[in-house]
Each structure stands twice: as C-alpha cells, then as structure tokens.
Amino acid sequence: MTQTLELGLDTFGDVTTGPDGAPLPQARVIRDVVAEAVLADQLGVDFFGVGEHHRVDFAVSSPEIVLAAIAGQTSRIKLGSAVTVLSSDDPIRVFQRFSTLDAVSNGRAEVILGRGSFTESFPLFGFELSQYDQLFEEKLDLFAALIRQPSVTWRGAFRPPLVDQAVFPQTESAPLKTWIGVGGSPESVVRAARYDLPLMLAIIGGDPKRFAPYVDLYHRAFGELGRPARPIGVHSPGYVADTDEQAREELWPDYKRMRDRIGAERGWPPMGRAEFEAEADHGSLYVGSPETVAHKIATTVQALGVQRFQMKYSAGSLPHDKLMRCIALYGERVIPRVRELVG
Template sequence: MTELVLGLDTFGDVPRDDAGQPITQAAAIRQVVDEAVLADELGVDVIALGEHHRPEYSISTPETVLAGIAARTSRIRLASGVTVLSSDDPVRVFQRFATVDAISNGRAQVILGRGSFTESFPLFGYDMADYDTLFEEKVELFAALLEEKPVTWTGTTRAPLADADVFPKTESGRLDTWVGVGGSPQSVVRTARYGLPLMLAIIGGQAERFAPYVDLYRRAAEQLGTVAHPVGMHSPGFVADTDEQAKELWFPHYKVQMDRIGALRGWPPLSRANFEAEVEDGSLYVGSPETVARKIAKSVRGLGVGRFDLIYTAGAQPVSARMRAVELYGSKVIPMVRDLLND
C-alpha cells in the first residue's frame, strides 16, 4: 500500500504580528513562504496554496508563490488548493504549473476546482450563468493538455485550438493533476471519467459521511475503465501545545471566517457550542498533537483515503502561533499518525 501523504493547506490568510497588528498582504505572502520552508525541513509531504481574490487572503496566484517556495525547498510537493479553473485559461494554467514543475525538479501539483467563492468570475469577465459549462469544458481541455501532445479542441467558453502544441513540457511527461470536489456526485464521476485523483473538501460534519463519495469514485473508475487513484481529503484544523490553547487560538478567527461565508450562503452565525461539537466529532482537527493525530488517523481509516491535508490557517491568527502549528504538525502529528496507522 502507498504510504499516507500528509500535507498542509493555506489560503494565505492575512495574520497579525505578535503585537496584535495586521501585517500587509505582501508580508503575509512572505510568511507563507517561511511556513512552507519550515514544513519542508520537518518532513511535511505537501504544501497546498488556495486561490482567492478577497482582502482577507493574500494569495491570488498560487503558482507564483509556489515558485518562490521551490527556490527555498528541496523535497516538499508544491500544490494549489485549489486553482479556480472556471475563471482561468487551461492553456495558461498548464504552462504556469509546468514552469513550477521545472523550477522545482518535478514537485509541482495542480488541484483544479470551482473555488469556494465567486469573486474571480466578474473579475475576469465570466458570467455566473455559465458556471457549470465553464468548468466542464475547461476540465475537458485540461485533460487533453495533460497528454502533452498537439491538441485540437472546440468549445463555447474560449477560442478553439487546432493542432496546438503547448510549452513547456514536463520532464516526467505528465503534470501531477487532481480535482477538488466539495460534495457533488456529478463532480466525483467527472473526476473518475478523466482518470484524475480526487481531493475531497470536508469542512463540516463527520468525515465518514463522505465514504459514499469515495466508493462512487472507485466504482465509476472501474465502470469507465480509468484508474482509481488514492483519494485525498482536506479539512480545517490547528495544532497547539494543548487542546485548550488550540481552541482559544483558533475559534475567534475561525468564527469571523465562517460567519463571513455564512452571510453569503444563508448560514446562521457559528456558535461556540457548534464549534466544540465539530472539534469533538466533526471535521475540525483542533487540539494538541496527540488529539489531532488521533482524529486524523480515525478519519483516514474510516474513509480509506491516501492523503490528508490540514487547512492550518484561519483569519488573523498571530504569526508565531502559525509557525508553532506548522512545527508541531511536522515534528509530532505526522509521526504520531503514521505510528497509529501502523499499529
């Protein structure tokens, strides 16, 4: 069996310094690079950077930041989490990540998705009425580009291609590409149809409730004659020296973040009781290294996944707390998870 992949995920949330003052977005990007360098040194398998176009997040072009991380690291895989393909051009996305792949000696990974917000659609001139068509057509084109051969393609969302060769090529001949899915069966089947690995975004409720999606992916791949890769999952969480410290450092900032999302989607404000319930028996991996490791191991076993990424930032957390979280995840949580799963 392939060894479990354990990664970290961030949207480049703009944190506060240890005096409680917000730092600039430029400093926030540099902070993410420093955290990735530490993760690389501690043996974390993957760092994944999400794409957003909002003031509370600093990363709008994950591949640019990943290129900077590539120059300062030697082994950690460099992923987006996710690249909003619907409002981008598949050819340019391929070229940018193939370039990161070259700089990093083959460590680049793109995770394609629709994104959790929609600001990129009007920003880049796309109509939300075309939401489904945009992603369907662009995934189709991206899958063709992965063959690294001349592509002929016609659709409604961009100009057609006629025997178009795209550069640079990767040295391996295949750019590592996943699809991020939030819970749509149609998206799971589409991912299986293209033979791409599946990354599940599990941000609420028990992780085990996603087991039918893992099963659907495997059954769809079998019926379609494609490869069912080990499934990944990513979920929010935070590691501190004690359970109580982790909760107190995480909750205020996580509440601001979730209430902002909830206002857009008609959700009620996050209560402390609901937060505690998610930590206890849901999809928040918040606590001491021992607590977080046990919960990750339980979810990995329950779902049978081959990868777990912890979304370790939420809002304006202090910089020092974020660095400590990365340190504890790499030095303590990862070894503990591996030991628990080997018992």
C-alpha cells in the same frame, strides 16, 4: 494500505494580525507563507498547498508565483494549489504556469482544479456566474487533454478551437499531477473518474465519514470504466497546539470571525461556541494537541481509505508565530504519530 500515506498542509494566505492586533499588509503575509512552507519542508511534511482568492481577507491571488518562491527555498516537499479556480482562468495559461513551476521545482508541482466555493473571480475576469458549471466542464476537458498530449486538437464553446497546437513548456519527466477538488457533488466525483484524475475531497463541516459514499462512488465509476482508481485525498481545517485546551482557545476567536464573515455573505447564522466544539469533537475540524489531532486524522484516513490528508492550518487572523508553532508540532509530532496509528 496499498499506497504510502502522504500528509500535507494547506493555506489560503489568510491575512494575519501583527503584535498590535492590526491586519498585516498582504505583501507581508505572502512572505510569511513562504517562511511557513520552508519550515514544513524542513520538518518532512509531504505537501504544501496554497489557495487562490481575490478578496481582502486572503493574500494569495497567484498561488503558482508564491509556490515558485517556495520552490527556490525548499528541496523535497511537493507544491500545489488548493485550489486553482479553473472556471475563471484559461486552461492553457494554467498549464503553462504549473509546468513552469514543475521545472523550477525539479518535478514537485501539482495542481488541484476546482470550481471554487468563492465566486469573486467570475466578475473580476469577465465570466458569467450563470455559466458556472459549463465553464468548468469545458475547461477541464481542455486541461485534461493538455496534460496527456504534446499537441492538442480541441473544440469548445467558450474559446477558439485548437488544431495540432503544442503548448510549452512540457513537463520534463512525468505528466503534471492534477487533482479534482470536490466539495460534495456526486457529478463531480464521477467527472474525476471519467477524466482518470485523483480526487481531493474538501471536507469542511460535519462528520468526515459522511463522505464514504463519494469514495464508494469514485471506485465504482472506475470499475465501470475498467481502470484502477486513482488516489483520493482529504482537505480539512485544523490547528495544533501543545494541549487540547490551548488549541481550542487560541483557534476559537479567529475561526469564529472568519466563519461569521463568510457566513454573512452566504446567509448563514453566526457560529456559536457549541457548534465549534461539536466540529472539534465529532466533525471535520482537526484541532487539539498533537496526539488528539493525530488520532483524528488516522481515524479519517482509515474510515475513508484515502492516500493523502491535507490540513488547512491557517484560520482567519491567527498570528504568524502561532502558525509556525502549529506547523512545527504537525511535522515533528503529528505526522510520525499518524504513521504509527495507520501502520
């Protein structure tokens, strides 16, 4: 590979259960996420991502604040969102929050921008869902200007124009690393290339190799623009336990409840055990022993030629102690084995 492979972890701050089986308060879940990130840093995980949601089953609505708390207790791990819903936010405020995170973390901040697969932020912040695409395109255009220029002159349809406007704080040593999160839209892939930004593929179902055409499209788009391609990453769900059987049995009940809850909102049928097993065997669910998960990650990395893999280790109400064990196995055994396999 031409670049060093980075291996990270993502969480949406899924609301977990306590010893009595009842959901924990969201405040407790947020504190647990900080502890999980601190462990990941201690174990040499390269990146820790925190997602943004505005609903009862996920605790984190302000990833950058949680990440700032993590920055104060860690020293080396890169910290970013997974993802930031730019369409329903203000690009200037997003830039300021993450450039501030970059300052307090001594240059470790990143942001992954996306349109979001959940849409509750649109009515919450007063945006029209019918303008889903136009909002993202325009706000990304402004954000791309902010990360490259000390002052910006810009005009759009959804906010007043800017004339030679400086935005503070600026990042100290390098532009804020900004990824575009893509769930499977060719237009989004080309857009990332057009803005000269790294691509993060959200592969949450089916054979990961089906995303190979998007990787090819990304490289072709850069070729047509006459520029070298930026890094590509993959975000997928997973869970690690001591054995394959233990991992599947521990994950299955909570994964099904989470999937069925979201599926009911979107008109999907309930998830059966056969579908779960198929995703674990041949799809984009990285569940099993450290050896099994390492082999599956290495296969995806080599098949798609990506430079980063981020495993979403939280799933539904899986308790904090099991998540900590998963992180420990990922850092201590999965990451070294993947590096051996990839070479």
